[in-house]
Amino acid sequence: METLPLLLSVLLLAGMASSQEMPHEHILAQLQACPKECRCPPSFPNAVYCDNRSLKRVPVIPPYTWYLYLQSNGIEVLPEDAFRNATQLKWLNLNRNKLTNEGIQEGALRALPNLVHLYMEDNQLTSVPSPLPPKLEQLRLSRNRISKIPVGVFADMDSLTLLDLQGNKLQDDAVTEVSLKGLSNLVQINLAKNQLGNMPLGLPPTMTQIYLDSNNIQKIPAEYFKGMPKLTFLRLNNNKLDNGGVPKNVFNISSIMDLQLSYNELTEIPQIPASLEQLHLDHNKIKSVNGSDICPGPAGAFDDYHDEKSPRLRYLRLDGNEIKPPIPQDLMFCFRRLSAVVI
Numbered sequence: 001m002e003t004l005p006l007l008l009s010v011l012l013l014a015g016m017a018s019s020q021e022m023p024h025e026h027i028l029a030q031l032q033a034c035p036k037e038c039r040c041p042p043s044f045p046n047a048v049y050c051d052n053r054s055l056k057r058v059p060v061i062p063p064y065t066w067y068l069y070l071q072s073n074g075i076e077v078l079p080e081d082a083f084r085n086a087t088q089l090k091w092l093n094l095n096r097n098k099l100t101n102e103g104i105q106e107g108a109l110r111a112l113p114n115l116v117h118l119y120m121e122d123n124q125l126t127s128v129p130s131p132l133p134p135k136l137e138q139l140r141l142s143r144n145r146i147s148k149i150p151v152g153v154f155a156d157m158d159s160l161t162l163l164d165l166q167g168n169k170l171q172d173d174a175v176t177e178v179s180l181k182g183l184s185n186l187v188q189i190n191l192a193k194n195q196l197g198n199m200p201l202g203l204p205p206t207m208t209q210i211y212l213d214s215n216n217i218q219k220i221p222a223e224y225f226k227g228m229p230k231l232t233f234l235r236l237n238n239n240k241l242d243n244g245g246v247p248k249n250v251f252n253i254s255s256i257m258d259l260q261l262s263y264n265e266l267t268e269i270p271q272i273p274a275s276l277e278q279l280h281l282d283h284n285k286i287k288s289v290n291g292s293d294i295c296p297g298p299a300g301a302f303d304d305y306h307d308e309k310s311p312r313l314r315y316l317r318l319d320g321n322e323i324k325p326p327i328p329q330d331l332m333f334c335f336r337r338l339s340a341v342v343i
Helices: 003-012 014-019 022-033 329-334
Strands: 046-048 067-070 091-093 117-119 138-140 162-164 186-188 207-211 233-236 256-259 279-280 315-317 340-342
Touching: none
Parallel strands: 046 067, 067 091, 091 117, 117 138, 138 162, 162 186, 186 207, 207 233, 233 256, 256 279, 279 315, 315 340
Antiparallel strands: none
């Protein structure tokens, strides 16, 4: 008698199933095979929720699962056959478990040919796991104990666009052109809250977002961003940058819109491009603001507010420095689009 309500649910979901490209017989098989430790909602039949269940191992996953949620458990080991039935997985969340590199058997992740999102945050990893699923697009490994990126781990990973390694123990010798080789289409990298003393080498020209907050970076090489024509967001808050560590034209990138340099040791405002819309310089050692010096062009050249070449700066944060109001008139004269200045 238990199958009758299940069959009725499947029939009622016929329209929804077609939108998910999942045949009705697959939905029925999926719901019937749902692990007793997990929850498989009929309204979302290709998702399996096994989070917050005090699990020590991965249960047997139904074969038509696309999204698997295993976060907030006590899983320590991923056997090679952990996902033997779940080869269609696209999204795997293993956050907040007790996984170590030794506990991930070789082939456990590589056996997921269709996986595009892998979450392994807040575990006990000391190295980027290898081998990885070949079609991965997003890899999130923040808040582990990672100090090593194995050579070749990203080989042929040309689908990876997002790499999150925030809150680990990476030093300069771990983040190199060799260790990052293969990330030819990377768009976003997060290396905040590590132990870097230098800007990471080997980033591809596809980069649009770089997060390096809370490291020990003292200097930006003069030509560092020259090969990144799409860079839009750059965060270097909480580092050790002073004027000597920021070359004069280093931020001369026509694509950049958001630049954050808060909590550093700057005494002057660096030169900025006309494209920049947000500039965060709070909590440095800046004593004064000279609008003529930082204006990305000759004074008076941007009389027309609607001129496409006029500076686009809209938000400027300068609090926590040694600057006192009022705001200099030449600053407003150059940056006609400024809507907020925090001093």
